[in-house]
Amino acid sequence: MKERLLQNNGIIYSAIFHRTVSDCSLITNLFLNILNDKEDSWGNYKKTSFEIWSKALNLAISCYIVPFLFYKLKEKECLHLLPKEIKEAFYKEYIFNTARNLQIFNELSNILQLLKQNNIDCIVLKGGYLASKIYPQIGLRVLFDIDLLFQEKDLASAQKILIKHGYMNSSLISLDLHWYLEQFLDLDMQYVWQNTLRTEIEDAPALVLCPEINIIHLCIHMGMHHLFQDGALRALCDIKELIIKQKKIDWLFLNKLCERWGVKECVLLSLKIVDEFLGLPENISIKKSFNEVDVELLEWAKKQIICHPYSETGSKDLSPYFWKLWSEESLIEKIKAFKRLIFPPKEMVSQKYPSVSGSINNRIKYIKRFREFIFPYLRITMHLITRQKDAVQKLNSRKEKELIRKRLAPKGKWIYR
Numbered sequence: 001m002k003e004r005l006l007q008n009n010g011i012i013y014s015a016i017f018h019r020t021v022s023d024c025s026l027i028t029n030l031f032l033n034i035l036n037d038k039e040d041s042w043g044n045y046k047k048t049s050f051e052i053w054s055k056a057l058n059l060a061i062s063c064y065i066v067p068f069l070f071y072k073l074k075e076k077e078c079l080h081l082l083p084k085e086i087k088e089a090f091y092k093e094y095i096f097n098t099a100r101n102l103q104i105f106n107e108l109s110n111i112l113q114l115l116k117q118n119n120i121d122c123i124v125l126k127g128g129y130l131a132s133k134i135y136p137q138i139g140l141r142v143l144f145d146i147d148l149l150f151q152e153k154d155l156a157s158a159q160k161i162l163i164k165h166g167y168m169n170s171s172l173i174s175l176d177l178h179w180y181l182e183q184f185l186d187l188d189m190q191y192v193w194q195n196t197l198r199t200e201i202e203d204a205p206a207l208v209l210c211p212e213i214n215i216i217h218l219c220i221h222m223g224m225h226h227l228f229q230d231g232a233l234r235a236l237c238d239i240k241e242l243i244i245k246q247k248k249i250d251w252l253f254l255n256k257l258c259e260r261w262g263v264k265e266c267v268l269l270s271l272k273i274v275d276e277f278l279g280l281p282e283n284i285s286i287k288k289s290f291n292e293v294d295v296e297l298l299e300w301a302k303k304q305i306i307c308h309p310y311s312e313t314g315s316k317d318l319s320p321y322f323w324k325l326w327s328e329e330s331l332i333e334k335i336k337a338f339k340r341l342i343f344p345p346k347e348m349v350s351q352k353y354p355s356v357s358g359s360i361n362n363r364i365k366y367i368k369r370f371r372e373f374i375f376p377y378l379r380i381t382m383h384l385i386t387r388q389k390d391a392v393q394k395l396n397s398r399k400e401k402e403l404i405r406k407r408l409a410p411k412g413k414w415i416y417r
Contacts, residue, residue, distance in 0.1 A: 027056045028306045031065065031233060032277050034072050045081040053086040063233045063309055064142040066093040071140050098139025101131055105138065105202045107173040108146055112204035114165060120158050123149040123196055123207045125178070126218070130238050132201050133208070134245045142234065145174035151193060152179040152347070156357040159350060168354035177351060181217050182224060184320075184405070186415040187261050211246040212254040215239060219270035220263050223408050227401060228273075228304035229311045236305075239270065240278045251285045262411035269293050269408070273301060297407060319344075321416075322377060323398040326384060336416050344369075345417060 030048065048056075060066045070090040073079050079087055108128060115122055125148065131141035150158050159177065162168050167175060181187050196207040209217060222228060222235035243249065258264035272290045274280055280287070321344075324337035343366075350357040353365040383391035 024059065024309060025306050027052065027059050028233070028309070030056055031060065031063075031069065034069055034076070034078075035065075035233075035237060036278050045078050050083045050086070053083055057086055057089055059309070061093070064144075064231050065234050065237065066090060067097045067142060068135070068140045068234075068237055070094040071137065094139065097142055098137070101139050101141075101143060104143055104146065104173050105132055107167070107170065109202035109204040111148075111162070111167055111173075111175075112201060112206050114161060115158065116205050118157070118161055120154050120161070121151065121207055122154075122158065123193075123209060124201060125149050125209070126221070126238070128201070129206075129208045129214075130242065133199065134238075134241050141238070145176045147176045147178060149178045149181070151189075155179050155347060155350075156359075159354070159356045160359075163354060163356065179347060180417065182220050183417055184414055185220070185224070185261070185263070185409060186413040211242065211249050212251075212257060214242060214246075215249070215254060215271075216258060216261070216263065216267055218242065219267040220409075223266040223270050223301070224263075224405055227311070227404060228301045229309060232305045232309065236274050236278055239274050240280065243274075243280060243284070249284070255286065255289065259411075262413060263409045264292075265294065265297070265410065266408040269297055269301060272298065273305070276302075277305075294407070297404075300404070318373070318376065318380065320398075322380075323395065324402075326395055327399045327402060340416050348417060 030052070057066070060069055070079075070093070073082070073090070079090075082090070108124075112122070112124075124146070127141055127143045128146040128148070131138055131143060135141050148158075155177065159168070162175065162177075167173065180189065181192065192209070192213055195210045195213055197210055199206055199208055208214070218235060218239050222232055222239075226232060226235070254267075255264070258267045268286075268289055271280070271286060272293050275287065275290070319341055321337040321341040325334055325341060328334050328337060346357045346362055349355070349365050349369060350362050353362075353368060355362040355365050380391055380394075384395060
């Protein structure tokens with residue numbers, strides 16, 4: 001999507017990717033001013049220069065919030081304050097995303113019907129649920145893939161059916177199949193399935209997470225998985241819209257479940273940021289627990305969102321177990337990491353390389369994976385052995401991220417999948 005925008009709007013977007021931290025901070029605060037429901041000073045938008053609006057549009061694309069920003073500006077009757085070219089670009093992206101989402105949900109409806117016919121239950125996660133059932137309009141939430149959660153016993157059957165009907169290599173919809181909510185946390189999946197709700201998505205029967213588990217999932221995905229980067233602004237909007245739409249949320253149940261799963265720190269931190277940045281309803285009881293939030297972590301997370309909206313590029317596609325191999329002090333943990341690096345579970349391989357878990361084709365994918373990664377792994381290994389600066393910095397960065405994740409879920413049950 002981003003590439004298409006750059007091609008179609010070359011005049012507006014030329015030479016804009018060179019943003020400084022101060023640019024990101026200024027623009028992110030502009031976004032928060034638009035997204036927040038508080039009364040606005042129209043003068044803030046009127047005084048914003050064309051250059052800043054151009055950079056804002058580009059950053060909004062990277063943060064996946066252009067359609068929702070357009071909707072909010074229109075709702076506040078502020079669109080006339082934007083430069084003409086910027087307003088037209090916002091509108092085009094809003095229309096494009098609406099058309100794209102309608103196409104995606106038509107395919108999703110067919111997929112859900114197909115799974116139902118084969119007696120396979122699945123839970124529609126994140127954007128697939130939020131765009132269709134939570135946001136005011138179907139085109140306001142940018143989607144890149146549809147996340148579907150299956151029970152582990154049904155995963156292979158679902159993959160077989162979806163591959164047979166061409167959905168795993170479709171140009172119209174990208175599917176991401178899961179059997180867990182968070183890769184490195186051992187959450188009680190049986191309990192998750194026991195607390196699902198039945199609904200319909202585009203006239204197709206579907207299961208969704210109950211509001212409390214949905215909020216927890218969105219918070220830990222933004223915090224634990226993405227460390228408040230890579231679409232964190234969109235995630236903040238997701239959480240707020242969910243809370244506003246789902247008025248009957250059992251906050252006591254949510255709080256107890258956070259304690260049970262060991263993710264209370266991450267969830268409270270995420271909700272406090274939503275409240276500070278976008279504003280939450282005054283009457284929600286969870287706000288009483290916001291004083292428990294680690295102030296140092298709060299400032300770090302807000303800085304991530306405002307000043308560093310992207311994670312670093314380069315070696316991010318290497319397995320986290322490769323980095324664990326270098327960062328873990330325990331020999332037992334190193335052996336576990338090495339084992340998972342060389343022989344990941346068949347389900348993980350089938351997720352990365354679409355195939356039926358446990359099939360012959362799935363086993364062949366191990367060879368493909370080995371051929372793809374052997375040279376990058378050898379290269380970075382040599383760089384680490386010779387203590388090359390870039391490699392050491394990446395390793396230290398990974399260590400810091402792991403420490404932060406442990407602080408976000410100090411009582412969480414960590415797992416090697």
